[in-house]
Amino acid sequence: MNKTSFILKNLIxxxxxxxxxxxxxxxxxxxNIASELHQAMHYSIFNGGKRVRPLLVYLTGxxxxxxxxxLDSPACAVELIHCYSLxxxxxxxxxxxDLRRGKAxxxxxxxxxxxxxxxxxxxxxxxxxxxxxxxxxxxxxRNNSSDNYLxxxxxxxxxxxxxxxxxxxxxxxxxxxxxxxxxxQNMSLEELKVMHEHKTGALIRASVQLGALSVIDIEQEKLxxxxxxxxxxxxxxxxxxxxxxxxxxxxxxxKQQGADIELNKVTYPALLGLDGARKMALECHHKALASLExxxxxxxxxxxxxxxxxxxxx
Numbered sequence: 268m269n270k271t272s273f274i275l276k277n278l279i280x281x282x283x284x285x286x287x288x289x290x291x292x293x294x295x296x297x298x299n300i301a302s303e304l305h306q307a308m309h310y311s312i313f314n315g316g317k318r319v320r321p322l323l324v325y326l327t328g329x330x331x332x333x334x335x336x337x338l339d340s341p342a343c344a345v346e347l348i349h350c351y352s353l354x355x356x357x358x359x360x361x362x363x364x365d366l367r368r369g370k371a372x373x374x375x376x377x378x379x380x381x382x383x384x385x386x387x388x389x390x391x392x393x394x395x396x397x398x399x400x401x402x403x404x405x406x407x408x409r410n411n412s413s414d415n416y417l418x419x420x421x422x423x424x425x426x427x428x429x430x431x432x433x434x435x436x437x438x439x440x441x442x443x444x445x446x447x448x449x450x451x452q453n454m455s456l457e458e459l460k461v462m463h464e465h466k467t468g469a470l471i472r473a474s475v476q477l478g479a480l481s482v483i484d485i486e487q488e489k490l491x492x493x494x495x496x497x498x499x500x501x502x503x504x505x506x507x508x509x510x511x512x513x514x515x516x517x518x519x520x521x522k523q524q525g526a527d528i529e530l531n532k533v534t535y536p537a538l539l540g541l542d543g544a545r546k547m548a549l550e551c552h553h554k555a556l557a558s559l560e561x562x563x564x565x566x567x568x569x570x571x572x573x574x575x576x577x578x579x580x581x
Contacts, residue, residue, distance in 0.1 A: 286321040307385035315368040320474040327478025330566035341477035347393035354386035432473035441466025454533040468501030496558040503551035509534040
């Protein structure tokens with residue numbers, strides 16, 4: 268392992284532990300609700316996720332010299348949205364998956380009704396977490412030193428960014444396009460990109476936006492550059508997922524290998540071939556790096572993360 272990989276690995280572990288502790292505190296506040304619902308929520312949050320989206324919140328904040336304690340609430344909120352989306356995506360009405368991160372999916376571990384409710388509860392908990400930040404009210408994810416740190420306008424922009432990325436103009440819309448396109452053979456490369464810009468890319472972009480919006484009076488040029496970075500890594504992330512669905516195995520992936528092929532889904536390798544898909548992912552990586560050329564060494568972890576995305580094995 269080279270020095271860069273070692274530094275990134277340690278940084279990722281530190282932030283993963285940080286967000287896990289904050290998420291544990293948040294979810295513990297729901298323990299007084301129906302027992303099975305609480306168990307399903309906890310199960311879905313702590314089933315081995317890589318925490319890429321909260322990591323992006325923290326690393327973006329780091330690039331802009333924002334203290335980590337100002338990033339805990341948005342980091343937790345974006346991960347709660349991600350967890351909710353995976354529960355619903357795995358259900359029989361959607362992708363009908365049995366495995367997620369090497370474990371039984373929520374509806375298999377509990378029931379379809381409980382899984383549906385757990386997803387709903389995690390989604391609303393995400394916005395409650397951000398709202399507590401906005402209202403400066405008591406929340407396990409908040410650090411009191413962040414009181415009045417951001418303007419009311421910035422706090423509302425955070426809520427808007429996450430809600431926009433989660434709804435019809437983002438994740439939900441992308442999933443609807445995906446469902447409609449399953450089995451279709453005439454989807455173009457541009458149509459595929461549009462689908463994944465919504466389904467996968469929107470929440471990745473929101474993660475970077477939340478980190479950037481934690482900075483007082485951030486310049487629009489920096490926001491634009493970071494958004495361009497996020498768009499490119501979001502695309503490379505999906506391309507790599509499509510490649511791994513072909514090249515990897517079920518045990519390594521933690522989900523059924525070849526699921527996209529079995530469902531007759533259009534993927535980047537299907538349209539471009541494996542070599543073409545790899546080339547496109549590498550081009551996205553280079554564009555992501557170019558977006559950060561005006562940032563100093565504090566943005567190096569974002570640069571390293573872009574490389575990790577296209578070289579990961581699961």
